[in-house]
Amino acid sequence: MSQQLRERIFQQLQTIRLIDPHTHIVAQDPASHTLADILGYHYYTELVHSAGVPREQIEGEALEPYERVRRLLSRFPDLSNTVQYSWFVEIARELLGFEGEQITAGDTDTLWQLAEERMQAPDWPQTVWQKSQLDAVFLTNAFDDPLEGFDTSRFIPCLRTDDLVFHLDQAQVRQRLEEATGRSVQDTASLRDALGALFTHFAAKNGRACAISLPPDFAPTRLSQNRAETALGDVLRYGPEAPDIQKRALAHFVFWTLAEYCREFHWPFDLMIGVNRRVYEGGVYQGQDLFDSRVSLIQYRELFNAFPQVIFPISVLASVTNQELASYAWIFPNVVTHGHWWYSNTPAFIEHDAAVRLEAVPRNKQIGYYSDMYKLEFALPKFNMYKRILAKILAERFVIERKWSEEQAVELGRQILRTNVERIFGFASEHP
Amino acid sequence: MSQQLRERIFQQLQTIRLIDPHTHIVAQDPASHTLADILGYHYYTELVHSAGVPREQIEGEALEPYERVRRLLSRFPDLSNTVQYSWFVEIARELLGFEGEQITAGDTDTLWQLAEERMQAPDWPQTVWQKSQLDAVFLTNAFDDPLEGFDTSRFIPCLRTDDLVFHLDQAQVRQRLEEATGRSVQDTASLRDALGALFTHFAAKNGRACAISLPPDFAPTRLSQNRAETALGDVLRYGPEAPDIQKRALAHFVFWTLAEYCREFHWPFDLMIGVNRRVYEGGVYQGQDLFDSRVSLIQYRELFNAFPQVIFPISVLASVTNQELASYAWIFPNVVTHGHWWYSNTPAFIEHDAAVRLEAVPRNKQIGYYSDMYKLEFALPKFNMYKRILAKILAERFVIERKWSEEQAVELGRQILRTNVERIFGFASEHP
């Protein structure tokens, strides 16, 4: 009975049209052109590499797309247990028309051909978009993105700020900032001014959020004006050779200033907490980052208290941080739970973490899921994975154990998948 | 089949009369007088506040009880997913005679009236007590509580010691201590003497335990006499302006002395580990505390070794500490697992944490649950939540997977819900 109930709820969840609140889609070119665009996703290259294939054999400019696909698929048997493999099977079946249940090296040509036929169609991005029930997707835009050439009501700009906070010691980053804003950064006043110009630019293009990923040891704090001035002075003078303590102080100043602008522009500030970059420098592209799970939201205490008007949709990289996230969202009005990120985006973690949130965090403060995708084709299998787990939780923990009706359960699903995204990111009912 | 088995075991667990080993009940006035006493529980005010209601609108002396209830219930739809909401529904149905399955703002007057009628009855506390299967509840008494005016065989005194350990720098706390004990605190000898007088007073009133909540960074240690004397001297001289290092040293001295008295009086020392106080200072009353899950029981190594004769019933705030708790209880004879505390008192955590303990800790060393309630009405829904989860674990992990009989499973439940509480806290068979 539970199995059929889950299936019925899942089918109801499938009728919800989605706004995907965090992706890495390139708005001007959102979908894949060949199967290599699908299999080039770092989840596949890093797993195949981890399974034993030297990275030189599966990445690099010189590698032809077909050959890349062939090499990757030849090692897919070693990944067949992973959920990432199951995403690919679902793409192949639902979007490409593949009919097998498993994929092996022997399917390479069939899959390549199917992808060629479908992806060549000029309306392929639109086909994927429709099949994936998408109404809009949030982007991850470099701060100097001109935001031109796309429909910003469907591709929502989001100001990504890692470079501004952590790499302002690099001359190239400062130069990009000056070119994007027409401001010369010489002191904290002009830096603040330049940052404000970015917000103004993004806001004019329907930008709706600021976002950043943060290492486990980051603990935001407000600096005095003098302290910030000294830090910026040293960084401008010495660049990457500036003392670490000054670079860190500048990071704090920029981060805090971004929060101030979020307050001014009424934007949520997406915090993605816990990643260590380049832990495995021999890894494939985008497959080098890991984490230290010893992180606590207590590090954000000063921030959450200082900005009661700013909503912080928070993603945590480690599932062991999920209880803190649920508890902080239960107490702080401005803390919102946000999806299941990266290494926590696998079923066993999602099931546990989502159940915890659904039992303890007010329902209007939960954003259920985002795809984090680079290519449109991944919305469908990733959201389906989430919705199957959500259907299981709703069936077992709400309908059976708490005697909710199926309609009530589906309505809770709708709220965390859609309604909350609209309200938190300031959409009117433009996507009915 | 599993569902029916769970239900049968639950019904058997329902026949067990309870001693609730940790509450905040006021013995002289244990039950609610209006619905506002129920909905004023911090779980509701903090969730409603978190959902978006300014705290000024839901708390404060000037707020009439009915109006408070009206405002809180008007936002209950935002909490309808939470387990805390389900506790309220169960109170409304089982204790107040409400017949709906869900509660909305439209039920305000009905619920208010039902509560008025029932709570006015002079035997309301006794009615709740009986329906909740209670034989006794432990209190949380300020150290200077006179412990007068109630039946100490049903309301068991428990000496709460947070103020003594952490706030002895405050003149008011020292004054309370001197007034309660008739001792002037001038050095460690007189302080030790005063603390002993508290134990003597509590013991004379059927006191059976000492309790304290502790921040994540606390690591008890034994100080030398000289070190303690210096610390106390500074704290007496400078009060709150004493150096932190002296205040911390004094905390260690007082804590260690309490453990020595627990040994002398044969009392368990309840440790509630992991809370950071006042993290969100803008929060509602009792809704400001959170935690840093980076805590380890290794911090208590010296204590557990130094006091083999003292039983330490331990609660941990973060579920990620539960494996350490289970492991330390599996190794140390004097470490006992104690309930599911606060942010870990939601079903997904209870299910995981209780299963872990039931599989690895000797059954005579587990105290299954306490309600932590402030008003008697909460024992029923909270214990029921726990017993439903316990029934699930017993059904799936013991009856089905390990082929236990249902009687054996229920007997295990009885032991951790009742028998162990009696033995660990030194009851004879006075509550048959």
Next chain:
Amino acid sequence: MSQQLRERIFQQLQTIRLIDPHTHIVAQDPASHTLADILGYHYYTELVHSAGVPREQIEGEALEPYERVRRLLSRFPDLSNTVQYSWFVEIARELLGFEGEQITAGDTDTLWQLAEERMQAPDWPQTVWQKSQLDAVFLTNAFDDPLEGFDTSRFIPCLRTDDLVFHLDQAQVRQRLEEATGRSVQDTASLRDALGALFTHFAAKNGRACAISLPPDFAPTRLSQNRAETALGDVLRYGPEAPDIQKRALAHFVFWTLAEYCREFHWPFDLMIGVNRRVYEGGVYQGQDLFDSRVSLIQYRELFNAFPQVIFPISVLASVTNQELASYAWIFPNVVTHGHWWYSNTPAFIEHDAAVRLEAVPRNKQIGYYSDMYKLEFALPKFNMYKRILAKILAERFVIERKWSEEQAVELGRQILRTNVERIFGFASEHP
């Protein structure tokens, strides 16, 4: 249906012949001689001690085996909930011919007699070996073990190195090293040479791995030659009185050198991460160790990067570290998940941790289980516990949710239970 499916998969997993990749078996005397050898396992003595029996009553040279068994079994009712108790029931039923479902003190004589009869048979070790489906077991050999007197194709030598890394300040350890290798340790060159001689000796005896257990604060790093020389000089001069910083530096040098030899000899280096030794000094033999769960694999970043050619099968003591383990194994080609260790070797943790790995780590990089046993009789119940959980995961998460065939599911089980062990530890198909 799910229950029957689980049972069918379990029965298929039961046909797999096993290589147990980590045990403490004594090759020359692998099985038990009396029931006291079974019940003397630290899991039983420490649980009985924890349940309330002074250690003097259950251990010590003077205690007769029968009396020891009698005393331990008399307290078994307090452990009847634990999974360790269920291992004993399974041994009694499957290996000793006991017919009851539960074991109480009243069964002492029956069990003792059954054990006497069976264990006296000269082929008892072989009987246990066959019933347990074993083809080979890895040993845990002291570095100066002569490795004589047993069949190294069934009892695989494994070089255990805790003493070398952490206790080289003890004259006795250095003396053992010098006697085992014929080398006098006077500087880093001669120390390196002595370590190499150990590898050569073990390799000549079919040794296939190096292993070590590590405390939570260990973070391996490469030292300069000068730094190592200074550290070794001080340790040779002052022994245990050498400054901690020098002892720690020497530990780093020895550890790093072992990794270099693993690279040279193409051996996996088993890391067992997270144990604090002698936390409870009043505990029974082997029942004194616990842990601090605040540990991260980021501490091994330099090591994993420096030795891409060395496979590191990693065990973590705390389940909260399992997500890091799965993630590091998903990214680093040389990191392999290795069993469920000690305090994480109970069903609730195994189920969660194994599911996480099966969903995210390439299937060729997972070693499902090892028994860690001291006596042969424990392979059967421990592997059965694991295989029942594995069957549950395969049934629910692969056959039902991902529509795998039962054959595919069993094949995944076979790979992590057997095939991977063969490949990772360099077996040819000598155990068909």
